[in-house]
Amino acid sequence: MHPRSLLTLKLLLLAAIAAEGCDVAPTTATATEPCPGAESLLSPGGLPTGFERCADGAVNRVEALAVPADGLGHACTGGTGAMECSNDNACTDGPRGQCVGDWTEADDTGEARRYSCVCQYHCEDDSDCEADEACVSSWVTDTHIPAFCAMAECRTGEDCPERECGLSAYSDGCDVGVSLLCRDAETDTCRVDEDCPKASQSCGWDYQSPEFFACQTPNCAIGRPLLVEGGPRLAHATSRADWSEAASASPDGAPDAADAPNDAQRAALAVHWRAVAAAEHASIGSFARFTLQLLALGAPSELLFDTQTAAADEVRHARIAYGFASRYAGVAVGPGPLPLHGAMPALDAPGVLAGLIDEACVGETVGAAEAGAAAAACRDPQVRSALLSIATDESRHAALAWRAVQWLVNAHPELRAFAAERFTTAVSALRSAPCRVPALDLAAHGVLAGQEKQRLREAALREVVEPLGAACFGPAATSA
Ligand SMILES: [Fe+2]
Ligand SMILES: [Fe+2]
Numbered sequence: 001m002h003p004r005s006l007l008t009l010k011l012l013l014l015a016a017i018a019a020e021g022c023d024v025a026p027t028t029a030t031a032t033e034p035c036p037g038a039e040s041l042l043s044p045g046g047l048p049t050g051f052e053r054c055a056d057g058a059v060n061r062v063e064a065l066a067v068p069a070d071g072l073g074h075a076c077t078g079g080t081g082a083m084e085c086s087n088d089n090a091c092t093d094g095p096r097g098q099c100v101g102d103w104t105e106a107d108d109t110g111e112a113r114r115y116s117c118v119c120q121y122h123c124e125d126d127s128d129c130e131a132d133e134a135c136v137s138s139w140v141t142d143t144h145i146p147a148f149c150a151m152a153e154c155r156t157g158e159d160c161p162e163r164e165c166g167l168s169a170y171s172d173g174c175d176v177g178v179s180l181l182c183r184d185a186e187t188d189t190c191r192v193d194e195d196c197p198k199a200s201q202s203c204g205w206d207y208q209s210p211e212f213f214a215c216q217t218p219n220c221a222i223g224r225p226l227l228v229e230g231g232p233r234l235a236h237a238t239s240r241a242d243w244s245e246a247a248s249a250s251p252d253g254a255p256d257a258a259d260a261p262n263d264a265q266r267a268a269l270a271v272h273w274r275a276v277a278a279a280e281h282a283s284i285g286s287f288a289r290f291t292l293q294l295l296a297l298g299a300p301s302e303l304l305f306d307t308q309t310a311a312a313d314e315v316r317h318a319r320i321a322y323g324f325a326s327r328y329a330g331v332a333v334g335p336g337p338l339p340l341h342g343a344m345p346a347l348d349a350p351g352v353l354a355g356l357i358d359e360a361c362v363g364e365t366v367g368a369a370e371a372g373a374a375a376a377a378c379r380d381p382q383v384r385s386a387l388l389s390i391a392t393d394e395s396r397h398a399a400l401a402w403r404a405v406q407w408l409v410n411a412h413p414e415l416r417a418f419a420a421e422r423f424t425t426a427v428s429a430l431r432s433a434p435c436r437v438p439a440l441d442l443a444a445h446g447v448l449a450g451q452e453k454q455r456l457r458e459a460a461l462r463e464v465v466e467p468l469g470a471a472c473f474g475p476a477a478t479s480a
Contacts (some may be wrong), residue, residue, distance in 0.1 A: 034163040035060055041140055050156075051140045051167060057192040059140065059167040061180055064155050066125040067137040069149035096122050122147040126155060132178055140167060152180040166191075170202030170216055181205050181213070188213040214432075224314075224364050224397060226282040226289070227344045227355070233285070234278040235335035237325070243277075243334035244326045245319035259446055261328070270328035272447050277321030280314055281335045286359055287311035289345045293355070294404070296347040303407065306400045313393040349412045353405065354422050362402030362426045362465055368394035369460040370448060378446035387446050404470055420473035427469070431461055447459045 035054035043049055050065035091097025123135035129149035154165035160182035169178045190196055190203035204216050225232040276404045287310050294304055300321050325333045358479035368391055375387035
């Protein structure tokens with residue numbers, strides 16, 4: 001059931017029980033003005049957007065206004081990469097189609113170069129959107145789409161028991177998700193990003209999770225992230241050919257013509273593989289950091305050897321992924337510098353154990369399962385073959401992580417309870433992390449659908465990760 005339907009049902013049932021004499025008034029309305037001292041958010045041209053910012057920083061939609069026409073732009077008039085479109089005239093599947101650059105980079109002269117162009121359709125007001133959507137402008141959300149139909153449980157505060165229709169806009173690591181939902185002082189665990197315990201978290205709503213504002217952790221990668229202060233560190237993409245493994249050289253051949261992606265799918269796959277590639281590239285750094293940690297703790301030689309091998313695997317994974325990103329984009333893509341400030345490792349046993357549990361035991365075990373499932377559904381022989389080899393490697397990396405944890409806990413039995421608690425936290429963080437639903441069905445090209453990924457993740461946590469945790473850390477770790 002859609003959240004808007006749930007809200008309607010809730011209001012209906014509250015009204016029904018109120019009619020029977022139940023006292024529901026205190027939970028359905030408040031006599032005080034919501035969000036006192038709010039300031040209106042204006043477009044760059046000074047026009048009202050219908051949104052306001054409360055004194056605590058929370059942003060709410062207060063009026064369903066037409067999106068002001070000033071500032072619309074970002075048109076992609078041509079590029080060098082995969083093209084769903086080359087100009088606006090090619091975008092005819094929705095209202096006010098625009099051909100926009102998916103990825104831009106300044107060239108030597110400082111001029112913006114656009115590589116991949118995709119169609120975007122933007123609304124002018126709520127009447128352009130479905131009943132459970134609202135027309136939201138980019139000036140409020142900081143996305144690159146001028147104005148678009150966002151999922152909406154409410155359109156203004158009038159739709160909400162507490163009269164606050166809140167804006168949720170945050171990145172899951174790959175994509176910015178935007179939605180509107182009613183704020184609820186009882187169930188919401190945050191109002192603004194600053195309420196979240198980790199600097200990398202955002203306060204927002206994912207439509208697959210319960211309907212309230214909660215701290216969301218970016219999570220959009222297979223494998224071992226390089227976490228710094230709780231968030232993944234990634235290199236930006238740049239134009240270079242030396243990180244692309246030649247996908248065309250694969251012995252597994254090209255996809256059948258019937259399975260070849262269309263232009264829109266190719267553009268989406270370029271974006272997907274660029275994100276995967278950045279994560280694989282960062283994994284090299286994660287293993288490099290782990291090498292130093294193992295050395296500092298006097299680890300056995302086979303753990304060091306396997307860690308070095310795993311780092312080399314990640315170089316290969318990154319090359320494969322940048323190769324696919326380049327193939328789908330039609331232009332060579334590779335990593336820029338990896339920002340490493342603040343990424344130097346903790347060298348004490350608790351710090352190493354914490355990083356190992358956060359980065360590897362949970363993430364790589366689930367990542368191996370996800371890569372295997374993505375391969376099984378994939379009909380492109382080159383991509384399937386690559387995913388299968390990545391799945392095999394990631395399984396080995398997961399095994400390495402669990403072996404290293406076992407060694408550390410045996411060497412420091414006083415840390416077993418700490419490890420159990422950390423493990424429980426890491427499992428529940430991944431369990432509640434959103435899996436964004438791709439706009440296109442790309443399963444035949446090796447990209448799991450959001451719902452499938454969520455089901456698989458839950459199964460992997462329940463059937464694999466938690467039993468392993470219980471075995472390593474004791475029964476306390478099974479209560480996640
Ligand atoms: Fe990897
Ligand atoms: Fe890995």
